[in-house]
Amino acid sequence: xxxDALTTALNGLFERTGESFGMPVLELRPENIVPVVNxxxxxxxxxxxxxxxxxxxxxxxxxxxxxxxxxxxxxNGRIRLKVSVPEDRPVVPTLTPLYGxxxxxxxxxxxxxxxxxEGNTDLRPILLYEGFAGHPLRKDYVxxxxxxxVPYRE
Amino acid sequence: xxxxxxxxxxxxELVGWIRKFSxxxxxxxxxxxxxxxxxxxxxxxxxxxxxxxxxxxxxRQSDLLMVVGTVSHKTAPILKTVYEQxxxxxxxMAFGACATSGGFYRNYAVVQGIDRIIPVDxxxxxxxxxxxxxxxxxxxxxxKIARDRHPIFPFEEQVPxxx
Amino acid sequence: MQTHYPxxxxxxxxxxxxxxxxxxxxxxxxxxTHGTIQIIAELSGETVKKADVHCGYLHRGFEKEAEHHTYxxxxxxxxxxxxxxxxxxxxxxxxxxxxxxxxxxxxRCTVLRTLLCEYSxxxxxxxxxxxxxxxxxxxxAFLYLMTVRDYIYEHLNHLTGARLTHSYVRIGGxxxxxxxxxxxxxxxxxQFCERYVARIHGLxxxxxxxxxxxxxxxxxxxxxxxxxxxxxxxxxxTGLGVDLxxxxxxxxxxxLEFEVPVGIKGDNYDRYYVRMCxxxxxxSMIRQCVRMLPGGPVSVDDPRVSLPEKELVYTQIEALIxxxxxVMEGIRVPPGEIYVAxxxxxxxxxxxxxxxxxxxxxxxxxxxxxxxxxGGMHTLLEGYQVADVVPTFGSMNMIGGECxx
Numbered sequence: 001x002x003x004d005a006l007t008t009a010l011n012g013l014f015e016r017t018g019e020s021f022g023m024p025v026l027e028l029r030p031e032n033i034v035p036v037v038n039x040x041x042x043x044x045x046x047x048x049x050x051x052x053x054x055x056x057x058x059x060x061x062x063x064x065x066x067x068x069x070x071x072x073x074x075x076n077g078r079i080r081l082k083v084s085v086p087e088d089r090p091v092v093p094t095l096t097p098l099y100g101x102x103x104x105x106x107x108x109x110x111x112x113x114x115x116x117x118e119g120n121t122d123l124r125p126i127l128l129y130e131g132f133a134g135h136p137l138r139k140d141y142v143x144x145x146x147x148x149x150v151p152y153r154e
Numbered sequence: 155x156x157x158x159x160x161x162x163x164x165x166x167e168l169v170g171w172i173r174k175f176s177x178x179x180x181x182x183x184x185x186x187x188x189x190x191x192x193x194x195x196x197x198x199x200x201x202x203x204x205x206x207x208x209x210x211x212x213x214r215q216s217d218l219l220m221v222v223g224t225v226s227h228k229t230a231p232i233l234k235t236v237y238e239q240x241x242x243x244x245x246x247m248a249f250g251a252c253a254t255s256g257g258f259y260r261n262y263a264v265v266q267g268i269d270r271i272i273p274v275d276x277x278x279x280x281x282x283x284x285x286x287x288x289x290x291x292x293x294x295x296x297x298k299i300a301r302d303r304h305p306i307f308p309f310e311e312q313v314p315x316x317x
Numbered sequence: 318m319q320t321h322y323p324x325x326x327x328x329x330x331x332x333x334x335x336x337x338x339x340x341x342x343x344x345x346x347x348x349x350t351h352g353t354i355q356i357i358a359e360l361s362g363e364t365v366k367k368a369d370v371h372c373g374y375l376h377r378g379f380e381k382e383a384e385h386h387t388y389x390x391x392x393x394x395x396x397x398x399x400x401x402x403x404x405x406x407x408x409x410x411x412x413x414x415x416x417x418x419x420x421x422x423x424x425r426c427t428v429l430r431t432l433l434c435e436y437s438x439x440x441x442x443x444x445x446x447x448x449x450x451x452x453x454x455x456x457x458a459f460l461y462l463m464t465v466r467d468y469i470y471e472h473l474n475h476l477t478g479a480r481l482t483h484s485y486v487r488i489g490g491x492x493x494x495x496x497x498x499x500x501x502x503x504x505x506x507x508q509f510c511e512r513y514v515a516r517i518h519g520l521x522x523x524x525x526x527x528x529x530x531x532x533x534x535x536x537x538x539x540x541x542x543x544x545x546x547x548x549x550x551x552x553x554x555t556g557l558g559v560d561l562x563x564x565x566x567x568x569x570x571x572x573l574e575f576e577v578p579v580g581i582k583g584d585n586y587d588r589y590y591v592r593m594c595x596x597x598x599x600x601s602m603i604r605q606c607v608r609m610l611p612g613g614p615v616s617v618d619d620p621r622v623s624l625p626e627k628e629l630v631y632t633q634i635e636a637l638i639x640x641x642x643x644v645m646e647g648i649r650v651p652p653g654e655i656y657v658a659x660x661x662x663x664x665x666x667x668x669x670x671x672x673x674x675x676x677x678x679x680x681x682x683x684x685x686x687x688x689x690x691x692g693g694m695h696t697l698l699e700g701y702q703v704a705d706v707v708p709t710f711g712s713m714n715m716i717g718g719e720c721x722x
Contacts, residue, residue: 261377
């Protein structure tokens with residue numbers, strides 16, 4: 001029901017629609033994220049930005065999938081938005097002008113996967129430290145490759 | 155000459171007795187073991203009975219550094235700075251499995267045991283350790299301090315500074 | 318011997334701070350910042366003009382570990398997320414995996430999980446209130462609440478085997494059923510808890526000093542809270558009664574009668590009071606769960622997830638093979654992705670799980686409330702005094718394991 005309302009209202013802005021255990025899923029192109037989220041927030045009441053994360057599919061051609069989750073009090077439902085970005089240009093527009101909570105979460109995705117958010121000026125490392133080379137949650141980062149700051153004592 | 159050695163040994167025992175019963179811990183709390191540290195400091199299992207109750211939250215005034223919880227590589231410079239700010243004599247307790255050896259985190263972010271960075275005097279295993287184990291560790295550390303040499307006069311041979 | 322290390326992450330305040338103000342580092346090794354948050358504050362006199370909050374000092378690589386372990390081996394890692402209420406995290410993870418598998422848990426397991434969720438919620442709120450009032454100087458309240466919490470820990474130790482990091486859940490049910498005498502002791506502990514929480518109300522509620530330190534400090538509106546992603550007791554203290562247990566009920570919450578306490582102004586006092594009211598609500602919910610606890614098995618008997626009985630393993634070849642495959646290889650979850658959120662004591666705790674059909678998760682992401690709250694906390698510090706940093710931070714209930722994963 002929510003999914004039908006969304007698909008009719010946002011017709012033309014998304015590529016594919018689906019459903020995941022009761023949650024509507026929309027797959028978008030990167031340039032459509034900000035208009036779609038604006039309309040979701042204004043018309044459908046998705047005012048709580050829950051989460052942004054990314055998934056790494058190294059064997060697939062657009063390598064990363066950036067996944068957003070939002071919650072609407074009016075409809076008491078969540079929605080998932082998925083955007084595919086390629087490896088050579090992993091950049092999506094930022095949502096920080098719309099939701100303040102996007103700042104830290106986008107910093108974390110940049111830290112862990114290396115995905116850039118254009119418009120977000122503060123992409124310092126948040127869970128890792130400056131001087132850490134590489135992006136740990138990518139599938140090609142070996143899990144126990146440590147990069148110590150303090151030299152070990154003998 | 156034997157009298158001199160006897161006096162030095164007795165002095166060491168006296169100073170050891172004084173130092174072991176007035177430990178001022180600095181709880182470097184990071185993770186879940188901090189909950190057990192709060193429990194062991196509270197009324198049911200009390201460290202005040204052993205003299206090690208009053209935490210000094212500054213390294214300058216404390217002599218027992220309790221590293222409670224996981225130390226990640228981002229926290230390691232902080233730990234080393236805190237350790238070096240403490241004055242001699244100082245002791246380090248590695249509280250919990252993560253501080254002892256990295257726990258069950260074997261990945262890019264966790265230091266596999268704080269003895270890779272600072273010298274440790276006593277290790278307390280457990281995830282998290284029961285409060286009775288922590289008290290046992292404090293008592294064992296007190297025995298170690300009692301047996302130790304305490305050169306307080308300048309004419310004695312000094313103990314090398316631990317790094 | 319190098320004695321000075323640069324800060325792991327630089328702060329923008331080094332460049333943009335006013336030369337007349339003082340930049341102070343409320344460092345990561347601090348008793349009031351629960352050991353893992355660094356707040357770099359630009360002060361002008363006693364007022365905080367700008368605050369830069371750094372987290373990540375307890376990053377332990379949970380998501381990377383989860384990709385390399387089978388589903389049952391991930392359960393101890395989920396314990397250590399919000400370590401004050403470990404059972405809540407266990408149950409969200411199990412819920413996500415069970416929904417992907419399409420397993421329905423038994424009625425006894427549903428009610429037991431609800432009971433233990435509320436029991437953990439009491440432990441978490443007790444810890445939060447105790448730590449935050451101790452940092453303001455109220456040692457008596459801290460020691461009272463620590464006694465309550467210790468009794469809860471010993472009781473859960475009797476049930477699960479561990480005081481703090483229980484790992485009690487299994488996919489499809491629980492590790493074991495209740496031992497004898499557990500419910501009788503539960504009632505004793507609940508009465509003890511009520512008496513001691515009443516003492517805390519008497520000590521703190523109308524205490525002039527406590528009111529002066531927490532009333533009208535770090536107040537926020539509902540719109541501000543929603544914009545910055547606050548959920549849980551912090552959002553409810555602003556006046557909005559959003560609670561996942563009422564809006565989208567899971568486990569046995571649709572059969573329980575309870576109220577959702579809301580605050581008025583969204584300041585520190587309201588957050589403290591909402592948590593105290595939630596402790597009372599949780600006690601009444603636990604008593605309802607005890608009354609409606611059905612009999613029956615506590616784990617579902619599905620060959621995909623549950624280990625067979627030991628006598629069968631030693632006598633029948635099919636049971637032996639099933640046991641072997643479940644232990645060595647792990648549970649195979651059909652491909653799919655799911656986002657499950659429960660009402661953890663801190664807010665909305667969400668698990669986003671992607672499975673590719675093998676016995677290991679392809680991706681397991683946690684939407685942790687503490688991390689999002691840290692993102693918005695600088696708005697609550699700016700404009701107030703530097704001494705208000707401590708009560709505000711305590712009322713956020715930042716748990717390091719959950720914030721940094």
